[in-house]
Amino acid sequence: MITLRTALVAVAAVAVLGACGTxxxxxxxxxxxxxxxxxxxxxxxxxxxxxxxxxxxxxxxxxxxxxxxxxxxxxxxxxxxxxxxxxxxxxxxxxxxxxxxxxxxxxxxxxxxxxxxxxxxxxxxxxxxxxxxxxxxxxxxxxxxxxxxxxxxxxxxxxxxxxxxxxxxxxxxxxxxxxxEATLADGKAKLAAAGFAGKPFVMADGWKDGSKISIRLFGKGSLVSEVVTRLGLVNAWEGEVDAEWGLGTTDVEGLTALKDPDTRLFYNASDGVDVFADGLASNAIWKKLPFVEKGQVSKLPDGIWTFGGPLSCKQYAEAIVQAYTA
Missing domain, CATH: 3.40.50.1980 (Nitrogenase molybdenum iron protein domain)
Structure with missing residues (x-):
């Protein structure tokens, strides 16, 4: 079973996450x-x-x-x-x-x-x-x-x-x-009004070990998934996740399971190590993923803690709504 501490050690300097400060x-x-x-x-x-x-x-x-x-x-x-x-x-x-x-x-x-x-x-x-x-x-x-x-x-x-x-x-x-709760209710109404109710999303972070890139998915039951579900969206990741944190690990090939063209991928790279924009930029499989081809990949603002308290959850919800409605 994955624990947060094990996952963070496994990713060395990378496996901790973040976003904005509004x-x-x-x-x-x-x-x-x-x-x-x-x-x-x-x-x-x-x-x-x-x-x-x-x-x-x-x-x-x-x-x-x-x-x-x-x-x-x-x-x-x-x-x-x-x-x-x-x-x-x-x-x-x-x-x-x-x-x-x-x-x-x-x-x-x-x-x-x-x-x-x-x-x-x-x-x-x-x-x-x-x-x-x-x-x-x-x-x-x-x-x-x-x-x-x-x-x-x-x-x-x-x-x-x-x-x-x-x-x-x-x-x-x-x-x-x-x-x-007020932020979530307001965000859900804004997404519904913009036609995004029920649309699929995926949340991830990643790290690079030599030439190998590993991707950690925030599956159903993870805190950020709970937040976004309350905004009226649907977590598209169906892969295996642990029972405590709702986290699962895959590689770029594993992302090919995400076939719905409406899927939007959100990721976190607060420490400046961006394996999605940099490490995968020339990867042929990555470039052919539907959400990549359609430009539906969004880096969250730095400093949003994905394992945080109500204020971090509020920041996360606001960032998701902004990404869809800007």
Missing amino acids: TETAAPEPASSGSSSAAPITVTDARGKQVTLDRPASKVVALEWGEAEMVMSLGVMPAGIADVAGYKTWVTAATPDASVKDIGTRQEPSVDSIAALQPDLVIMESDDETLVPQLEKIAPVIVAKGSDASRNFDRLHEDLNMIATALGKTGEAARLMSGL
Whole structure:
């Protein structure tokens, strides 16, 4: 089974994604905010474990970018994030300020760096659970699911609500989801009015290893597929995908299965390595694909995180609608 961490390591420097930054983010609060008289808070995380905090957390460390985005979008600036430079390349929905410390890579965060920040909460995803015993000696830990291809939109809502509860920001979470739902409803209406309701789409990213180009498809159940499905479009990729992230891998020959001339392909290359425009430009099979021949290939704006929170999903929806209606 593919996990996000495995997929990202497999693609070396490439397998993380991104796009545009048009969405406004709630103004972050200082890390010291929060009332010492606030009542204790108990949340149940993705492990099914109840975690009790003495008061809403305000000094937070996030080990994955989706959760870091959610913390900032809820109005709290994290004390630490894994791979801050990478985050700024791939995620523009919520921006860390200069106070945020880098606590190592997402694959191998530094426990010492986390401890030095003296956080009152550490947020991680299920893939990171082997670190929990060490981190629980430093601060309370809550584990987000991160992805579930059987119900990813509901999972997003649940992860956001869990984090918001721990931060005392449930009102902000409700507003974020309401804003996303409004964007999706508006986008769906615009696409329908332009005659695109029910049209097929494909979302991908890719990487090059020597002369070999591999393509990763975001199949049914992936978060971005859930977003675009709610816009009234249909994911055309029928290949095998994993049960957690909804991701599958193919090569350029595998794309020949996409025969519908109405199919539009979207891809992500936020780090500047564009295997679709550069690596496949002279490939005879690529050039004969219907969506290539018809000019229906769209590179997303840099900095849209395809595994993000409500603001990244909002950016993604807006970019898709723009590509169809511009």
